[in-house]
Amino acid sequence: MTGALLKSSLWHTEYLNPFIVFQHGITEILLSKKTRFQDMFIVRTGAYGKALILDGKLQVAVEDEFFYHEPLVHVPAVLHGGPRSVLVLGGGDGCTIREVLKWNSVETVLLVDIDEEVVRACEEFLPELHQGAFHDSKLKMFFEDGLTFIDNCHQKFDLIISDLTDPLEDGPSFFLFTEEFFGKVKTLLNPGGIFVTQAASVSLPEEPLHPRIVKTLSKVYASVDSIQSFIGSYGSPIGFAMASDKPLETDLTRRRIEEILFSHVKRDSLKLIDGRSFQGFVGTPLILRRAIEMETITYSQQRVPKAFGGQHVDHAA
Amino acid sequence: MTGALLKSSLWHTEYLNPFIVFQHGITEILLSKKTRFQDMFIVRTGAYGKALILDGKLQVAVEDEFFYHEPLVHVPAVLHGGPRSVLVLGGGDGCTIREVLKWNSVETVLLVDIDEEVVRACEEFLPELHQGAFHDSKLKMFFEDGLTFIDNCHQKFDLIISDLTDPLEDGPSFFLFTEEFFGKVKTLLNPGGIFVTQAASVSLPEEPLHPRIVKTLSKVYASVDSIQSFIGSYGSPIGFAMASDKPLETDLTRRRIEEILFSHVKRDSLKLIDGRSFQGFVGTPLILRRAIEMETITYSQQRVPKAFGGQHVDHAA
Amino acid sequence: MTGALLKSSLWHTEYLNPFIVFQHGITEILLSKKTRFQDMFIVRTGAYGKALILDGKLQVAVEDEFFYHEPLVHVPAVLHGGPRSVLVLGGGDGCTIREVLKWNSVETVLLVDIDEEVVRACEEFLPELHQGAFHDSKLKMFFEDGLTFIDNCHQKFDLIISDLTDPLEDGPSFFLFTEEFFGKVKTLLNPGGIFVTQAASVSLPEEPLHPRIVKTLSKVYASVDSIQSFIGSYGSPIGFAMASDKPLETDLTRRRIEEILFSHVKRDSLKLIDGRSFQGFVGTPLILRRAIEMETITYSQQRVPKAFGGQHVDHAA
Amino acid sequence: MTGALLKSSLWHTEYLNPFIVFQHGITEILLSKKTRFQDMFIVRTGAYGKALILDGKLQVAVEDEFFYHEPLVHVPAVLHGGPRSVLVLGGGDGCTIREVLKWNSVETVLLVDIDEEVVRACEEFLPELHQGAFHDSKLKMFFEDGLTFIDNCHQKFDLIISDLTDPLEDGPSFFLFTEEFFGKVKTLLNPGGIFVTQAASVSLPEEPLHPRIVKTLSKVYASVDSIQSFIGSYGSPIGFAMASDKPLETDLTRRRIEEILFSHVKRDSLKLIDGRSFQGFVGTPLILRRAIEMETITYSQQRVPKAFGGQHVDHAA
Structure with missing residues (x-):
């Protein structure tokens, strides 16, 4: 049996696909705001420092941008x-x-x-x-x-x-x-x-x-x-x-x-x-x-990309 | 608010460090065994096909080995x-x-x-x-x-x-x-x-x-x-x-x-x-x-590497 | 910042509703089988001992049944x-x-x-x-x-x-x-x-x-x-x-x-x-x-209950 | 195989013990503050409405307090x-x-x-x-x-x-x-x-x-x-x-x-x-x-209770 010492109680979760979950332990919330266009969080992650999250997806983190x-x-x-x-x-x-x-x-x-x-x-x-x-x-x-x-x-x-x-x-x-x-x-x-x-x-x-x-x-x-x-x-x-x-x-x-x-x-x-x-x-x-x-499929106004959980997956085809 | 449709109820969890968790949805357990040396699972992951897990760490998955x-x-x-x-x-x-x-x-x-x-x-x-x-x-x-x-x-x-x-x-x-x-x-x-x-x-x-x-x-x-x-x-x-x-x-x-x-x-x-x-x-x-x-630290019989949660982290120094 | 020492790498997850997740750390898989009717696991949970899981839902655990x-x-x-x-x-x-x-x-x-x-x-x-x-x-x-x-x-x-x-x-x-x-x-x-x-x-x-x-x-x-x-x-x-x-x-x-x-x-x-x-x-x-x-809604052949994620939620009405 | 549609990307996690995890999907952060004594969050949970979290533990939620x-x-x-x-x-x-x-x-x-x-x-x-x-x-x-x-x-x-x-x-x-x-x-x-x-x-x-x-x-x-x-x-x-x-x-x-x-x-x-x-x-x-x-153990200045992960567990004895 294995396990680990986790050091956060608040986890930002990225659903990479229906079978893959990737989580960041958050240590501080610096900003939580709904802009006119997007849900925005600025947080401090335990692993990669401060980060910007838009619509549930981590955009950029200070330590590895x-x-x-x-x-x-x-x-x-x-x-x-x-x-x-x-x-x-x-x-x-x-x-x-x-x-x-x-x-x-x-x-x-x-x-x-x-x-x-x-x-x-x-x-x-x-x-x-x-x-x-x-x-x-x-x-x-x-x-x-x-x-x-x-x-x-x-x-x-x-x-x-x-x-x-x-x-x-x-x-x-x-x-x-x-x-x-x-x-x-x-x-x-x-x-x-x-x-x-x-x-x-x-x-x-x-x-x-x-x-x-x-x-x-x-x-x-x-x-x-x-x-x-x-x-x-x-x-x-x-x-x-x-x-x-x-x-x-x-x-x-x-x-x-x-x-x-x-x-x-x-x-x-x-x-x-x-x-x-x-x-x-x-x-x-x-x-x-x-x-x-x-690849044979391309995207156009008629066929726009579909995404998964705040992430890039076009499983449709 | 965002989220996702997850397709598994059983998750293999890798603790990459105290603030990063990476999870595989498991769809089938093919083998569960304690060998003389290790805990062994052979499972089917939803994302990467069949995989071998030893001591809580995914070793190899068929789809990306x-x-x-x-x-x-x-x-x-x-x-x-x-x-x-x-x-x-x-x-x-x-x-x-x-x-x-x-x-x-x-x-x-x-x-x-x-x-x-x-x-x-x-x-x-x-x-x-x-x-x-x-x-x-x-x-x-x-x-x-x-x-x-x-x-x-x-x-x-x-x-x-x-x-x-x-x-x-x-x-x-x-x-x-x-x-x-x-x-x-x-x-x-x-x-x-x-x-x-x-x-x-x-x-x-x-x-x-x-x-x-x-x-x-x-x-x-x-x-x-x-x-x-x-x-x-x-x-x-x-x-x-x-x-x-x-x-x-x-x-x-x-x-x-x-x-x-x-x-x-x-x-x-x-x-x-x-x-x-x-x-x-x-x-x-x-x-x-x-x-x-x-880097100045090296490993020897006197100083062996320390690992985190089934993963490679020597946080000690 | 808080956290905890977790002692498992395999988690059975119950989705109680779209905003509540309840997880059991699994320490051993005793049986994994698809019956004619259901997906069946018999596992050992770290907290409640051996347990039966059918179609992704824990049915009964030895320690609190x-x-x-x-x-x-x-x-x-x-x-x-x-x-x-x-x-x-x-x-x-x-x-x-x-x-x-x-x-x-x-x-x-x-x-x-x-x-x-x-x-x-x-x-x-x-x-x-x-x-x-x-x-x-x-x-x-x-x-x-x-x-x-x-x-x-x-x-x-x-x-x-x-x-x-x-x-x-x-x-x-x-x-x-x-x-x-x-x-x-x-x-x-x-x-x-x-x-x-x-x-x-x-x-x-x-x-x-x-x-x-x-x-x-x-x-x-x-x-x-x-x-x-x-x-x-x-x-x-x-x-x-x-x-x-x-x-x-x-x-x-x-x-x-x-x-x-x-x-x-x-x-x-x-x-x-x-x-x-x-x-x-x-x-x-x-x-x-x-x-x-x-309550005014009742269930009949015409209106059967809807469930959530292996759990009992009829959010539809 | 089972699963569920989750509706949040931010999860407050309670570690009930080393083998039990309970999570709330968070839909909004109303306040994030370190007081003189405690880490304080006031959040909106998807399931139980607004809630107060102190030192990583949900204290009270509006919908079931x-x-x-x-x-x-x-x-x-x-x-x-x-x-x-x-x-x-x-x-x-x-x-x-x-x-x-x-x-x-x-x-x-x-x-x-x-x-x-x-x-x-x-x-x-x-x-x-x-x-x-x-x-x-x-x-x-x-x-x-x-x-x-x-x-x-x-x-x-x-x-x-x-x-x-x-x-x-x-x-x-x-x-x-x-x-x-x-x-x-x-x-x-x-x-x-x-x-x-x-x-x-x-x-x-x-x-x-x-x-x-x-x-x-x-x-x-x-x-x-x-x-x-x-x-x-x-x-x-x-x-x-x-x-x-x-x-x-x-x-x-x-x-x-x-x-x-x-x-x-x-x-x-x-x-x-x-x-x-x-x-x-x-x-x-x-x-x-x-x-x-x-029970034979009692708590005194000499033996204070030990807690687990923001939760009440005295596993020590």
């Missing part, structure tokens, strides 16, 4: 070579813009988040995340629906980063994972520009959603690719999907990666990424690449 | 170039020897597991794992303590793979993670031989154990390195530590990796590994490599 | 005064007949259980429950559907005890809580005979089902009453509903109760019941009696 | 016959004084709670509990340690009610369950006065603590008795221990109980108690009365 944000930003930025203009959809916690602003090539960053209350709460309660990025002179913030913003935007960008919550049926990010939306995004890319989006869990039982998002991108873009990173506080690896009309060449030597990366980013400003670990993030397992190849 | 066994075997085998003789300590489920036997260079494999009852149960209830490997003519099995075996063995090996259960204080693998043991293993390696060992979870809160195991190896071997793989059914990534007296060169191009690998292993016999994903498994995050560098 | 079976049998038996013939529907674990056979007035007991495999498993693995009752010469066992048995039975009884599993939609007991069935049972009662049935949880959030069962009985019988007992291993109190065409007089002095009870039952054969605690079991809280009075 | 407070107050008050002066130790949520003030015999009530922050939070966030009782002209409140208050008090009382948190080692109520304290309380009772105290869970695995508290009282008082009530939101029944130097006669007819009770309390002001259910609350199961009789 860089496992999400470093690859999300720096992998496509390296593939681009030196982005100057960047659009971030979502990302209201400020981590993504913080990483973007580490690139000395960047001249302008736009952040578009539907939920100003979340951004303001993160600004106040989670300074470890944004680290002042909200007040950078290169940043402009827009509090509106990503879809509306895209429809009305006349600027173009080298890098567009979609850092949205999961496509929950009741959540605000639902329509931003469809072929129609991906097509609109494409019109805002400069030549050689890259679009990257958070694209659901890629642990085995959650697999369908990620391949379908990638496949949906491939209906719109000439090149697509999939990278992934394990996020400890999620209990599962997350996939990011990249898309561009230029080839996405990930087969780079460690040396070449570092040449590009460290000509624009200070070496000691990163916790995870150098040449070796960059190869790790783009070293997508064969089984996942095969699953993407074999 | 290759995320563990492919990198454990094929990464060091590629670094070696063409192992002919292989010793496997533990690995009673038969997966490790199954992967070893995919190398056409291999002439002899020895499997040493302390617990014959576990091996026999896996043979009967989990044929998806061993796939007949137990009856391969190149295999010899020994049911005895790894320590005793090592002390009495006069053979030498190109590859020694330690696929043991975690160093639980009450479990049988306790002393096989010490400097003394690692030193004895070294005496059984051929020139250019490589030792690789399962080396605990490497998600953030579990970090101490892995760096200490690697650092302990570095007291005995000229070269050590750390690779990792996310195991969905564990809810965390696992580290493998490699050690040798020859340099362990992981900075290989995708092409070079495939030249070595596929000159010995049939391409379609692998689910995960090709050149690209090999780079993924060896693409150890910078933060983990730094933690290993900074 | 008398909190269920003593009031179920002895309260109606005392109200009757000296039952000679007793019919038990369900109760395949043998506890109910064990209590019935403590009455020296009893001449004949019939046990009707649909699932012989459950009875045989209890006989073998749970002798602490039946204590040999299955082999009493006064007992006759029938393995068939209670409904079929009732339809074909020409005997009459002083006491009919319905000790069925909850009315789960997928379970075998579904139709045995309807007005039609209760009417058929009535035809098998001797004058002055009493029918008693397990009648669902009576903790607040589970309230609807119990009042409806009682109210359904009142459409068929002149007198109905409700008693209750807290079952530790259920985490909730269970209601029993009694019905008869003679008045059910529970307002008895402690002395009068003991006169009746101990003229038929050996005093030291009971763990719970004497005059004082008998008053406890019939001391139904006012709020529950009021809820029964106010 | 009367199962605790009605028997705690009205049973000893009926046994007394018509209390005029009442002292309440603890009970900072205001429910106990609310019930006390229903007795028209009562002229003065003193409330002594160590933690003014808890009282103020309950006053603001939980008006359903106190229902204005804090502002009754008969009430005087003292925010100090019960022990200090008792030492300095020169008044005497007909009824002293100890409504404290469990004797957790880290909590503030630790020394108020000892022989020494019970002796001091006795000096403040009028002739014929009664002391009643919350006295831990009385479900089987938690049994030791309750019998020891009762037995400790019996070293100081001529008469002691034990009553109990199932609290749905605790998942277990709670025992109350009464003590006096006059006989505590609980063997009363329903009629006699109602004569006393309803000559002082308005009939429709109670949710649970009338003559019949009063007999229920005093109908302590035989097995518990026997356990109390057999």
